Amino acid sequence: MLPHLFYFSQGNGEAGSSNIFCGRANKSEKTRRSWTYKEEEVLLASLKELVANGWKANNGFRAGYLSKLEYAMGKAFPDTDLKGMPHINSKISSWKKSYNSLMSMVQITGVGFSSNGTFMIDCDNDQWDTIMKKDANAKGMHYKAWPMFEAWKEVFGKDRATGEQAEDVMDAYNEMIHNNNVAEARAEGHINDEHDETNVDTEAGDSTC
Template identity: 35%
Template sequence: MTLQEIVAMFLYTLAHHQKNRSIGNLFLRSGETVSRQFNLCLRAILKLHEHLLHKPIAISDECEDERWQPFKFLGAVDGTYINVRVTSQERGKYRTRKGTIAMNVLGACAPNMEFIYVLPGWEGSAHDVRVFRNALSRPNGLRVPRGNYYLVDAGYTNCDGFLAPYRGQRYHLKEWTDKQPESAEEYFNMKHARLYMMGEEGSNRGRGKNKRFWTFEEDTVLIKYLHELSLDPKWKSESGFKSGYMNKLEEMIKYVLPNCGLKADPHIESRIKHWTEKYSAMAEMLSASGFGWDSDKKMLQVEKTVFDEWAKAHKKAKGLYGVPFPHYETLAEIYAKDKATGEVSESFVGAIDNMNVEIANQSMTIQSDEDDDANELVASLHNTSKTFGKIFEDINANLGTMANSWSKAEEREQKMDDEVNKVLEEVMKLDGVSPSESLEVATILMAE
């Protein structure tokens, strides 16, 4: 097999994402041959990384390009997700916060869009900072020449060799539309953002080049159709929206706004994330004391001082004061039941206090139940005694009647016996009458 054929199979596999069998059929080679030659070519390419990667060079003082003059930097560092196929057992580790199966690849890019350093292989669930620390700790990892630095976003630490923007200040380019910096920190962030976006476009993440401004009509149509899909069990279940719902939104929006050019990825995905963050920040404020909602003006009702104190600890609430939020109620119908409230969360101390209260309440309930049972028993015995007393009175009355009856019966029997004896004595005085005949004669006479 020639070198040209090996390289051709290698490039064709990567460029067209072809499987081993397809390449074998195309080049009339066995699957084993294709696999073996692909790995040999891949190993050779990896050995050339020192020649293929760009050497970091800082912006010189003689640079006349005004875009680079404020910063003497080497490039920009950030992470990007690259979709991969893994076994079902490993999907949990590779699932990103957006639900895709991908690996988190860290890259350092020079101002001319060439890569300086690449670290692939980390699972998609790993945070960018964790991958970043791993790149710095590796023997052949990312190195920063002394006196130089890379630009990083606010998600990374501002430290020696890496320059991050000021936190809590305006940063993204869309925030500077028709506005001017009001402080030195905001001016620094504006310059930092412009350079960072340029350097970051070398990666596949696409941050910056896919930015667009949404009109009020586009937002209204998006949230309207998002609400419709949330009511359709075909697209939303108890666990959230189902796969492919953003593509469905793209079709629905395109039918109403055919020339908008909105795509599921990255436009609709990014905008939904924006609105969910705004909704969560507003809902969290409305659940706290001192905040209210004006349903007529579709605005937050709160004192400015109260809001400023809240915004110091809740950065995502920034920009919601005094600004209408016309989509809040619709977003609440979509996400309210899926939003975490933390109502059942508790610390160790809180758990102990709650258990003590429950035990005290349980003791009071048991004591109350015991008192109720005792009262019921006393009442029952009282009623029973009344019933038995009446029964005993009836029995006594009946026994008296029976005794009188028995006494009279005995008197009659005694009187009868006396009369029989008198008759018997008179009969026995007769001559020629035996005792038995005398008794029979006396009986007949008493019966008559």
């Protein structure tokens, strides 16, 4: 359950504009839309669920992820006008742009987030000048709150498992293989419920390498 993270502005000019247009709307007007904090909460939770279910690819998400997110938003908000394209795609692109800028900032020695719970960048003027020289997108980000940053790491960060996380993945994989072998052995009549299952992998054939 994500805390009250969504009452804050999450990017540069993300507030959007009215859905009522006079005359012909340009491309930027069509993609801009005001999001409520609850909509952002559901979108972020849905993205994290996609990551947990293996939809994360090396350079983004697998094809079809926008349809999954549009469906999730429709379930949460039956009357919503949010579509995968352009609304959800535009919001995710804006979040990722802000995330990349924030990641660059916190890699500078002495730069981080304030310790008073405001989720704002903590740095001196010289450090901010350095940031601005490196990243034009950082303009206007200094005095904004970024409470989604930790959740964004999970969604946009590198998806290669390392250390204990990799061990957990391998343990889960081995358990899945073992359970599949047990099921196959039962189906073929090699074991029954009273049989010791510890040697099933060798009886049914070891699938690991």
